[in-house]
Amino acid sequence: MCSGCGTPPSNIDWYSAGVPDSPGGRIQARTRLARAANAVLTGSGLSVTFYQGASSLSMRNTGGATEPVYTLPDIWTAAGKLSDIDLDPLAPRFTGRPTVSPADD
Numbered sequence: 783m784c785s786g787c788g789t790p791p792s793n794i795d796w797y798s799a800g801v802p803d804s805p806g807g808r809i810q811a812r813t814r815l816a817r818a819a820n821a822v823l824t825g826s827g828l829s830v831t832f833y834q835g836a837s838s839l840s841m842r843n844t845g846g847a848t849e850p851v852y853t854l855p856d857i858w859t860a861a862g863k864l865s866d867i868d869l870d871p872l873a874p875r876f877t878g879r880p881t882v883s884p885a886d887d
Contacts (some may be wrong), residue, residue, distance in 0.1 A: 806887065809832075810835055812823075812832045812839060813832055815830075815832075815839065815854070816830045816831060816832040816839050819839070819854075819857050821867075822871075823861065823869075826861070826865060826867050826869065827843055827844040827865060827867075828841055828842070828843055828861055828864055828865055829841070829842055830842075830851065837852075838850040838851060838852050839851045839857075840866075841857065841860040841861065841864060843864040843865055845883055847864055848864075849863055853885070858871055
């Protein structure tokens with residue numbers, strides 16, 4: 783239940799937008815999420831895989847340790863557990879925004 787508005791939580795995640803609410807649509811959405819996560823994680827030693835039939839994605843580090851991930855926030859949490867790299871999803875590298883220093887003001 784949402785503490786702000788009182789509505790029940792949705793079983794559909796944002797990354798499923800635009801795909802049918804069907805088994806094929808969910809596979810498509812999870813495949814897209816894994817592909818996007820791997821693009822962001824390039825060079826970190828982490829990878830995300832989706833196995834058809836699984837209800838989650840799997841994040842793995844170079845040492846073979848794995849964590850199940852279901853949503854984008856889970857990906858950031860698992861990345862912190864499986865690596866010593868601090869991945870900030872709002873960093874300019876991910877958002878495409880230039881870094882502005884106080885001296886630029």
